[in-house]
Amino acid sequence: MPKELNNPNAPEPKGWIESVKEWPEITKSYIGELQMEMKRVTWPSRSQVESTTAVVILTVFAFAAYFFIVDKAMFSAVHGIQTAFSK
Numbered sequence: 001m002p003k004e005l006n007n008p009n010a011p012e013p014k015g016w017i018e019s020v021k022e023w024p025e026i027t028k029s030y031i032g033e034l035q036m037e038m039k040r041v042t043w044p045s046r047s048q049v050e051s052t053t054a055v056v057i058l059t060v061f062a063f064a065a066y067f068f069i070v071d072k073a074m075f076s077a078v079h080g081i082q083t084a085f086s087k
Contacts, residue, residue: 014022044052
């Protein structure tokens with residue numbers, strides 16, 4: 001394969017065998033970085049999880065009620081129009 005045209009100093013592309021040989025080292029490096037990153041994660045407390053869960057559940061019920069009301073109103077309006085034009 002030819003080198004990149006824009007960068008004459010680019011290294012020659014590796015064949016698939018070299019890529020396969022590098023896979024274990026790449027995987028080991030990825031797992032190490034993943035473990036370091038997971039140590040930096042700050043997890044929420046139980047009370048934070050409970051309060052945000054309550055907010056989500058209440059919001060879902062509020063939207064469900066809103067869409068129920070809008071659906072009933074739209075159904076009544078469309079039904080009224082159909083009834084008016086079908087006579």
